[in-house]
Amino acid sequence: MTISVKFFASLREQVGHGDASVDASDDLTVQQVWSDSCSITMPANTLCAVNMEYVDRFHPVNDGDEVAFFPPVTGG
Amino acid sequence: MTISVKFFASLREQVGHGDASVDASDDLTVQQVWSDSCSITMPANTLCAVNMEYVDRFHPVNDGDEVAFFPPVTGG
Amino acid sequence: MTSEIRSRHFNPWEEVQRYQSDHIDAGKYGATASFIGSMRDFNEGDAVKTMTLEHYPGMTENYLDKICTEARQRWDIIDCLIIHRVGEVRPDDPIVVTVVWSAHRAAAFDACRYLMEELKSRAPFWKKESLASGERWVEKNSPG
Amino acid sequence: MTSEIRSRHFNPWEEVQRYQSDHIDAGKYGATASFIGSMRDFNEGDAVKTMTLEHYPGMTENYLDKICTEARQRWDIIDCLIIHRVGEVRPDDPIVVTVVWSAHRAAAFDACRYLMEELKSRAPFWKKESLASGERWVEKNSPG
Numbered sequence: 001m002t003i004s005v006k007f008f009a010s011l012r013e014q015v016g017h018g019d020a021s022v023d024a025s026d027d028l029t030v031q032q033v034w035s036d037s038c039s040i041t042m043p044a045n046t047l048c049a050v051n052m053e054y055v056d057r058f059h060p061v062n063d064g065d066e067v068a069f070f071p072p073v074t075g076g
Numbered sequence: 077m078t079i080s081v082k083f084f085a086s087l088r089e090q091v092g093h094g095d096a097s098v099d100a101s102d103d104l105t106v107q108q109v110w111s112d113s114c115s116i117t118m119p120a121n122t123l124c125a126v127n128m129e130y131v132d133r134f135h136p137v138n139d140g141d142e143v144a145f146f147p148p149v150t151g152g
Numbered sequence: 153m154t155s156e157i158r159s160r161h162f163n164p165w166e167e168v169q170r171y172q173s174d175h176i177d178a179g180k181y182g183a184t185a186s187f188i189g190s191m192r193d194f195n196e197g198d199a200v201k202t203m204t205l206e207h208y209p210g211m212t213e214n215y216l217d218k219i220c221t222e223a224r225q226r227w228d229i230i231d232c233l234i235i236h237r238v239g240e241v242r243p244d245d246p247i248v249v250t251v252v253w254s255a256h257r258a259a260a261f262d263a264c265r266y267l268m269e270e271l272k273s274r275a276p277f278w279k280k281e282s283l284a285s286g287e288r289w290v291e292k293n294s295p296g
Numbered sequence: 297m298t299s300e301i302r303s304r305h306f307n308p309w310e311e312v313q314r315y316q317s318d319h320i321d322a323g324k325y326g327a328t329a330s331f332i333g334s335m336r337d338f339n340e341g342d343a344v345k346t347m348t349l350e351h352y353p354g355m356t357e358n359y360l361d362k363i364c365t366e367a368r369q370r371w372d373i374i375d376c377l378i379i380h381r382v383g384e385v386r387p388d389d390p391i392v393v394t395v396v397w398s399a400h401r402a403a404a405f406d407a408c409r410y411l412m413e414e415l416k417s418r419a420p421f422w423k424k425e426s427l428a429s430g431e432r433w434v435e436k437n438s439p440g
Contacts, residue, residue, distance in 0.1 A: 009206050009278035010289040047276075052211035054274070068208060068276075074290040075205070075236060075277025076189050076248045076268060076401075085350050085422035086433040123420075128355035130418070144352060144420075150434040151349070151380060151421025152257075152333050152392045152412060165309045179337030179387035185408075186330050192399065193323030243323035255336065256438040257412060264329075265405050294400040 001063050003028070005037040008070035014040060015069075024063035031057040033067045045072055077139050079104070081113040084146035090116060091145075100139035107133040109143045121148055153224065155216030155234040157207065162235060164188045164249035171233050176253050181230050185260035186251040187268050193243035195290070200281045203290075205238045205247065208276035212236075219270040223252065226266070227259040234267060236277065269296045297368065299360030299378040301351065306379060308332045308393035315377050320397050325374050329404035330395040331412050337387035339434070344425045347434075349382045349391065352420035356380075363414040367396065370410070371403040378411060380421065413440045 005020040012018045020037035030048045034057070048055055049068040061067055081096040088094045096113035106124045110133070124133055125144040137143055154171065168186060191203055216234050223232055230253040237247045250267040254260040272293050279290040298315065312330060335347055360378050367376055374397040381391045394411040398404040416437050423434040 006208070008208055008276065009280070049208075049211060049276075052208070052214050068211065070208065070276060071278065071289070072292060073272070073274065073276050074279045074293055075207070075275050076272040076293065082352070084352055084420065085424070125352075125355060125420075128352070128358050144355070146352065146420060147422065147433070148436060149416070149418065149420050150423045150437055151351070151419050152416040152437065165313045169309045179335070182334055182336040184332040184334065186332075187401065187405065188328040188330075189401065190326055190328065191323070192326040257331065257333065258438075258440055261331065261405075261409050261412075268401060268405075294402070296402055 003033055003061055003063070004066045005033055006066065006068040007038070008068065010071050011043070011046065011069055014043075024061075028061040029057065030055060030059045030061060030067060033061050034069060042069070043071070046070070047072065079109055079137055079139070080142045081109055082142065082144040083114070084144065086147050087119070087122065087145055090119075100137075104137040105133065106131060106135045106137060106143060109137050110145060118145070119147070122146070123148065153220045153232055155213065155220055156236070157209075157212060158235055158237050159239045161241075161245060162237070164235065164246045167235055168233065168249065168251050171251070172253070176231055181253040181255060183254045183257040183260035184251065185257070185264035186249060187264055188246055189248040189268070190246045191241050191243050195281060198281075198283050198285075200243065200283060202240055202242055202282045204240050204280045204282070206278045206280070207236075207238050211276050215275045216271065219267055219274065222270070223263040223266050227254065227263040229254040229259050229263050232263065232267060234271065236271070236275070238277070265296075272296065297364045297376055299357065299364055300380070301353075301356060301360075302379055302381050303383045305385075305389060306381070308379065308390045311379055312377065312393065312395050315395070316397070320375055325397040325399060327398045327401040327404035328395065329401070329408035330393065331408055332390055333392040333412075334390045335385050335387050339425060342425075342427050342429075344387065344427060346384055346386055346426045348384050348424045348426070350422045350424070351382050355420050359419045360415065363411055363418065366414070367407040367410050371398070371407040373398040373403050373407050376407065376411060378415065380415070380419070382421070416440070
């Protein structure tokens with residue numbers, strides 16, 4: 001009954017780890033997954049994904065989901 | 077004291093020749109060069125150049141100029 | 153319709169030729185628009201020695217495929233190709249190539265630019281530059 | 297900044313690579329936008345066997361140079377290349393390639409498209425198609 005959490009790029013460095021897992025619970029949101037998996041405040045420009053799709057921070061999170069947090073993308 | 081005249085592409089075929097020369101005279105225009113160098117009416121979409129620059133049919137033509145007539149361009 | 157992540161140096165011109173001869177029917181396309189993004193040795197006033205491209209494996213591929221699919225839905229194109237580099241790159245190395253084949257030029261131009269703009273705003277890649285003074289993350293893209 | 301008329305088949309990808317390695321400083325450009333126009337074997341409902349490209353020698357070169365100069369005046373680009381074929385071409389043969397190198401992508405995309413649109417509307421080239429039923433002049437371009 002866990003959620004796997006990933007942090008990328010500068011956010012990984014700020015948070016201090018690239019992976020985490022948090023316990024699944026009822027009415028879990030992306031924002032709560034953040035709070036349960038690191039000790040800093042989520043920067044305003046943070047992008048969030050659940051199961052590799054962009055979502056906002058109020059998006060529900062279910063058992064087994066993969067939640068990812070990262071800064072604005074800079075590819076190309 | 078001559079003007080050299082060129083016809084390109086479908087216009088060359090319609091006119092029946094690719095090159096002509098006409099005598100230079102005072103107050104010569106592109107339109108007059110056309111009339112002096114071929115026997116058909118200038119098609120409405122004809123493009124005109126004097127010394128390899130686009131001009132309209134009222135443009136003056138001077139001794140030694142090269143005047144060209146051609147249909148809409150279709151390169152690329 | 154193919155998108156690929158590469159962890160090693162590639163020659164974009166050769167890749168495009170190879171893809172074209174393998175996948176695009178001769179004589180059917182009249183327009184091929186392409187874009188190559190490559191590493192500059194200078195950014196925001198500083199000399200850059202190397203750059204490291206990180207990505208989110210899985211999500212990156214999903215989004216590159218999604219962007220290709222969207223381009224095909226929006227324009228009448230024959231095929232498209234995206235190749236994007238990850239790992240450490242050096243000045244002049246290609247980072248990304250996007251290519252679109254179509255019958256006529258408007259669709260190829262529009263779709264090729266769409267692929268790049270969408271890739272830059274949605275595909276999860278991040279760049280870290282290595283300067284003489286240390287490392288820094290690239291924080292935003294140049295305007296499209 | 298180069299424009300060339302070619303009377304023989306050329307490989308646009310190889311030409312661009314060669315031009316780039318001879319003329320473009322490594323690491324200075326971040327964006328390379330290119331367009332290749334090639335011969336389709338089908339046009340306006342008919343199979344096309346060959347096509348002959350006529351031009352106005354002298355004026356063509358002037359206008360290609362003029363268009364390159366305009367692109368450099370309008371956008372912050374590093375260099376540009378146009379190669380255009382004349383003579384008889386066959387299906388799949390390249391007809392034109394336009395390439396722009398710049399620091400950032402917006403200028404490369406805009407200028408590359410500008411080169412093509414201006415070339416198609418101002419450079420004195422004409423196409424004659426050879427069909428099973430005979431020959432016909434191409435009367436207008438497809439929309440940009």
